[in-house]
Amino acid sequence: MKASAFAYARATSVVNALELLAAYGDKAKVLSGGQSLMPAMNLRLISPEFIVDIGELAELRGIVVKGDVLTVRALTRHVDVLGSPEIATHAPLLRDATSHVAHPAIRNRGTLGGSLAHADPAAELPACMVALGATVIVCGPQGERRIPAQEFFTGIYETALSPQELLVAVELPVAQKDSAHFFHEFARRQGDYAIVGLAAQAIIQGDQFADLRLGFFAVGDRPLLAKAAENLVNVAVTSEVLASASAALSEELDPQEDQQATPAMRRHLAKVLLSRCVATLLSRPDLREGARA
Amino acid sequence: MTRAPENRDAFSVLDRPNSYIGKTVPRPNLDRLMQGRGQYVSDIELPRMAHVVFLRSPHAHARITGIDGAAAKRMPGVIAVVTGQEIAAVITPWVGVLSHLKGLKSAPQSAIAVDRVCWQGEAVAAIIATSRAAAEDAAEHVAVAYEELDAVTDMQTALDPTTSVIHPALGDNLAFERNHDAGTVDAAFAASDEVVEAEFIFGRHTGVTLEPRSVVADWNAAEARLTIYQGTQAPHMVQNIAALHLGLQESQVRVVCKDVGGSFGIKVHIYADEMATYALSKLLRRPVKFVADRVESFNTDIHARDHRCKGKIGVKRDGTITAFEIDDLTGIGPYSMYPRTSAIEANQVVNLVGGPYATKNYRARARVVFQNKNVMCQYRAVGHPIACSVTESLVDLAAMKIGMDPVEIRRRNLIADDAYPCASPSGLRFEQLSHHAALAKLIKMMDYDALRAEQATLRARNIHRGIGIASFIEVTNPSAAFYGVGGAKISSQDGVALRLDAQGAVVCQTSITEQGQGSESLTAQIVGSVLGVSMDRVRVILGDTDNTPYGGGTWASRGAGIGGEAALQATKVLRRNILDVAAAILQSTPGELDIINNSVVNVSDGAPRIELSELARIVYFRPDTLPPGIQAELMATRHFVPREYPFAFTNGVQASWLEVDTDTGFVKLLKHWVVEDCGTIINPQLVDEQIRGGVVQGLGAALFEKCVYDERGQLTNANMADYLVPMSGEMPDIDVGHVVSPTLESELGAKGAGEAGTAGAAAAVTNAVNDALRPFRTIVTEIPLTPQIILTALGRI
Numbered sequence A: 001m002k003a004s005a006f007a008y009a010r011a012t013s014v015v016n017a018l019e020l021l022a023a024y025g026d027k028a029k030v031l032s033g034g035q036s037l038m039p040a041m042n043l044r045l046i047s048p049e050f051i052v053d054i055g056e057l058a059e060l061r062g063i064v065v066k067g068d069v070l071t072v073r074a075l076t077r078h079v080d081v082l083g084s085p086e087i088a089t090h091a092p093l094l095r096d097a098t099s100h101v102a103h104p105a106i107r108n109r110g111t112l113g114g115s116l117a118h119a120d121p122a123a124e125l126p127a128c129m130v131a132l133g134a135t136v137i138v139c140g141p142q143g144e145r146r147i148p149a150q151e152f153f154t155g156i157y158e159t160a161l162s163p164q165e166l167l168v169a170v171e172l173p174v175a176q177k178d179s180a181h182f183f184h185e186f187a188r189r190q191g192d193y194a195i196v197g198l199a200a201q202a203i204i205q206g207d208q209f210a211d212l213r214l215g216f217f218a219v220g221d222r223p224l225l226a227k228a229a230e231n232l233v234n235v236a237v238t239s240e241v242l243a244s245a246s247a248a249l250s251e252e253l254d255p256q257e258d259q260q261a262t263p264a265m266r267r268h269l270a271k272v273l274l275s276r277c278v279a280t281l282l283s284r285p286d287l288r289e290g291a292r293a
Numbered sequence B: 001m002t003r004a005p006e007n008r009d010a011f012s013v014l015d016r017p018n019s020y021i022g023k024t025v026p027r028p029n030l031d032r033l034m035q036g037r038g039q040y041v042s043d044i045e046l047p048r049m050a051h052v053v054f055l056r057s058p059h060a061h062a063r064i065t066g067i068d069g070a071a072a073k074r075m076p077g078v079i080a081v082v083t084g085q086e087i088a089a090v091i092t093p094w095v096g097v098l099s100h101l102k103g104l105k106s107a108p109q110s111a112i113a114v115d116r117v118c119w120q121g122e123a124v125a126a127i128i129a130t131s132r133a134a135a136e137d138a139a140e141h142v143a144v145a146y147e148e149l150d151a152v153t154d155m156q157t158a159l160d161p162t163t164s165v166i167h168p169a170l171g172d173n174l175a176f177e178r179n180h181d182a183g184t185v186d187a188a189f190a191a192s193d194e195v196v197e198a199e200f201i202f203g204r205h206t207g208v209t210l211e212p213r214s215v216v217a218d219w220n221a222a223e224a225r226l227t228i229y230q231g232t233q234a235p236h237m238v239q240n241i242a243a244l245h246l247g248l249q250e251s252q253v254r255v256v257c258k259d260v261g262g263s264f265g266i267k268v269h270i271y272a273d274e275m276a277t278y279a280l281s282k283l284l285r286r287p288v289k290f291v292a293d294r295v296e297s298f299n300t301d302i303h304a305r306d307h308r309c310k311g312k313i314g315v316k317r318d319g320t321i322t323a324f325e326i327d328d329l330t331g332i333g334p335y336s337m338y339p340r341t342s343a344i345e346a347n348q349v350v351n352l353v354g355g356p357y358a359t360k361n362y363r364a365r366a367r368v369v370f371q372n373k374n375v376m377c378q379y380r381a382v383g384h385p386i387a388c389s390v391t392e393s394l395v396d397l398a399a400m401k402i403g404m405d406p407v408e409i410r411r412r413n414l415i416a417d418d419a420y421p422c423a424s425p426s427g428l429r430f431e432q433l434s435h436h437a438a439l440a441k442l443i444k445m446m447d448y449d450a451l452r453a454e455q456a457t458l459r460a461r462n463i464h465r466g467i468g469i470a471s472f473i474e475v476t477n478p479s480a481a482f483y484g485v486g487g488a489k490i491s492s493q494d495g496v497a498l499r500l501d502a503q504g505a506v507v508c509q510t511s512i513t514e515q516g517q518g519s520e521s522l523t524a525q526i527v528g529s530v531l532g533v534s535m536d537r538v539r540v541i542l543g544d545t546d547n548t549p550y551g552g553g554t555w556a557s558r559g560a561g562i563g564g565e566a567a568l569q570a571t572k573v574l575r576r577n578i579l580d581v582a583a584a585i586l587q588s589t590p591g592e593l594d595i596i597n598n599s600v601v602n603v604s605d606g607a608p609r610i611e612l613s614e615l616a617r618i619v620y621f622r623p624d625t626l627p628p629g630i631q632a633e634l635m636a637t638r639h640f641v642p643r644e645y646p647f648a649f650t651n652g653v654q655a656s657w658l659e660v661d662t663d664t665g666f667v668k669l670l671k672h673w674v675v676e677d678c679g680t681i682i683n684p685q686l687v688d689e690q691i692r693g694g695v696v697q698g699l700g701a702a703l704f705e706k707c708v709y710d711e712r713g714q715l716t717n718a719n720m721a722d723y724l725v726p727m728s729g730e731m732p733d734i735d736v737g738h739v740v741s742p743t744l745e746s747e748l749g750a751k752g753a754g755e756a757g758t759a760g761a762a763a764a765v766t767n768a769v770n771d772a773l774r775p776f777r778t779i780v781t782e783i784p785l786t787p788q789i790i791l792t793a794l795g796r797i
């Protein structure tokens, strides 16, 4: 349980970090909060030769609202997200989701950028990015790239980041009028990665959805923005409508088997989440049992 | 020797002034531990100390065709790379059998595998270096060639003629079988109104101690003496076995056991890698440290449970239980563990099923088979959770079948509180149990009727809560009947040596050990109370074979009952000796004097006569002033072992209140209650926390913990992310109540309390889940009760 030997540098600026990454290529790893990287190194699942510690880069910290864009920089720790009034006002979904990430000790160190770059398919925050329509901003030798969240996550622990690039921030649209959100996950223990989870952002007008973005996680190799949501927008939601959305969701899902759940169980739980989400957002307890159909 | 309570010595610890007995007093070792001044084995640093890392087999079963350590030996910091063949020169193999477990067989096991590995995780080479990190680096460069062999992984097919035999010399994969038939089982089933059968499945799990197994072995060639620093529950057992297999006298081995970060039975066995560490120190003539990391802990700390048990119960319409029958199967890995053996758990299952109930008709078969998985052996509440779950589930199923309330069927069948002494259908002798008093107290604590009403109301709103009850018995204070009669050099007696120091404080050496239970505290409480001194004047020394009396240590819930009685008896002798001297000094008689609050006082009026510090001063520095012929003996030693009853059985009952989300299969634990009877309670807080900790471990088994093996014998969740230990977020409040029936076998009257919580928790939860699922006409009989299992039972997936 000791990491193999590695060289270490603490980057002094984003530019310096990019130089180091350019020099060491895929032999290097960025160290942010270390809550995913260090366990993997101690288990010798990975043995990077070079660690670029970005922990001291003040330019990568902070949460800023400008117009209708909320920018959260990469080094923002989970605990900072939980305590941020800007996030509570403009992206409450992210706050709710973050309270489900791990335990206080880990949230004190783990960062938003690290979580997104790590891209665990069972993680909460990537799904929020997809549900919120975030833009991921990365910097590399060729300068800045802006990547829509849906294109950023490409597989299990895989993203559109190249080894020379640094994730520097995400931009989120601030929550609009009439917006509502729902977050829930099924995990065996508080703080565990989810068996299945849902981060949903909606606009509700009257008793209907004007917009609904359903970000499911732990149902495939990356967060899934469910197309089934289309069945529920601008219609009076009845249990039949919900059932058809549920069936559509089931079609879209291709969940994986692991020790916690079979694909069938994941599919079932995703449908339960869909019903609970719709029932909660529309304040329609009658729809809660929809999944039983 | 049985004494009636009224004949107790006038010094009875239970009614002395300023007694600590029955009081919650803080543990004397708290400050030390809280200030980070504990000394765990991993804290120990010795000059020239080297670190060993074991290269472990990636295969469940394979022939070793070659080991090349040359490249590793050239790595920086590497001192040696040692194979099984090489280490065999200094340490002999062992076979984990006991003669009283008739027919138990096992194969010789080596400190490091020779020629063949039998489970994924078995050590194939030792890499010794100047640091653990350097040794881990080098381990990656040891090349081992394997030829994979068939792995026997499924215990259900282990005995099939087509399955390969792991140890051909043994003839088959059956390690042990026990059959028991009492009363008239067939006639009883025939006469029953209903007979219910079910098969119960128990997941393999493990102890997950906070501090992993660790040892520092220091062979001093100049003294020809080996000092072993180890987190162990049984130092004298380790001394005996290390000496035996290293070809030494016991006097050449000292075992020191300072602070231990949790044991739960994990650290009461002899592990191959620990034996290898002792041997390496001898071979390399320097101190060697081994601290298991978390992954190897999962792969090599003993696992437990892993049973499949078919059960059958007969019942009459009036609720009378007519008979129990079980057929238990368990797989123990490739070797029976040394020296306690891996047959004990199945043996306990046979012993304990049906134990709380009056019926005499009982048939049982238990089979123990070898597999190519990690070794299994005794872990907290050995066999109890299996026996309790099978028994209590069967009782609930019977009640359900005849439409009787689960409490009512227990009232009608639990052995009456005035029926003792009596014996169980498996022949266990009970001195005094209190099932009915405990059940009555539990019902009151949980307000059973109100809960039933709440359950009905919520059920109408589609909220499904359940109540589960589980009565249990617990084996504590084992005599030589447990291991000694089978030939193991595991002492069942314990000793305490006391001496008054020159300022009137007490030094107390005890052979029981401390791993967090509070052994130090309870010993000091007893000594302080019986002698009449304040606890801060009692210093307890334990865990050192050079400096404590010979004894068993702490396991099987024996510390308080056996070690505590030795402390009581030793203190009485010291007290008498002190009063003899005091009488001489004061020209009084011992009968007229007492010791209270660190002073000798008059019995008549309580007036202080002489402080113990002054008495000690006279004895040690001015013995010339004592009357002629008076030789003070301010040191006293006593040992104790139960003789009349092989075990002091305790009993109790648990209840669980929980909610099942029938859409998701998730279980939310809402509340848990325990009423137990451990006899005399020395420290209520220690007892309550033992019960709570035990319950939490039982709840872990019920809902979370499982070592998941694939069909090739690979442990697939050997880490803390995938192996789910119970965490505080999911734990309910646990209310603990007591009934007190002291054992008359000792003056102290204490029985054990360490395993009661674990014994019944899973049974209570399973019964509660099945109670919640009643409207769905389905039952679950497998633990851990995962959402997957519940959803499957509900037909939702």
Ligand SMILES: Cc1cc2nc3c(=O)[nH]c(=O)nc-3n(C[C@H](O)[C@H](O)[C@H](O)COP(=O)(O)OP(=O)(O)OC[C@H]3O[C@@H](n4cnc5c(N)ncnc54)[C@H](O)[C@@H]3O)c2cc1C
Binding pocket: A029, A030, A031, A032, A033, A034, A035, A036, A037, A038, A039, A054, A074, A100, A101, A102, A103, A106, A109, A110, A111, A112, A113, A114, A115, A117, A118, A120, A122, A123, A124, A125, A161, A165, A166, A167, A168, A191, A192, A193, A194
């Ligand atoms: C016990 C435990 C439980 C946990 N439970 C959860 C949970 O329930 N849900 C959850 O989502 N997470 C969980 N985590 C992970 C935690 O949230 C991590 O904080 C997060 O996944 C990674 O963030 P980090 O800052 O620690 O990243 P690090 O561990 O430092 O890095 C993770 C990866 O991202 C790369 N990286 C980091 N920052 C950047 C960057 N700016 N640019 C490019 N690459 C970068 C690193 O090179 C590395 O490959 C848990 C962790 C632990 C230890």
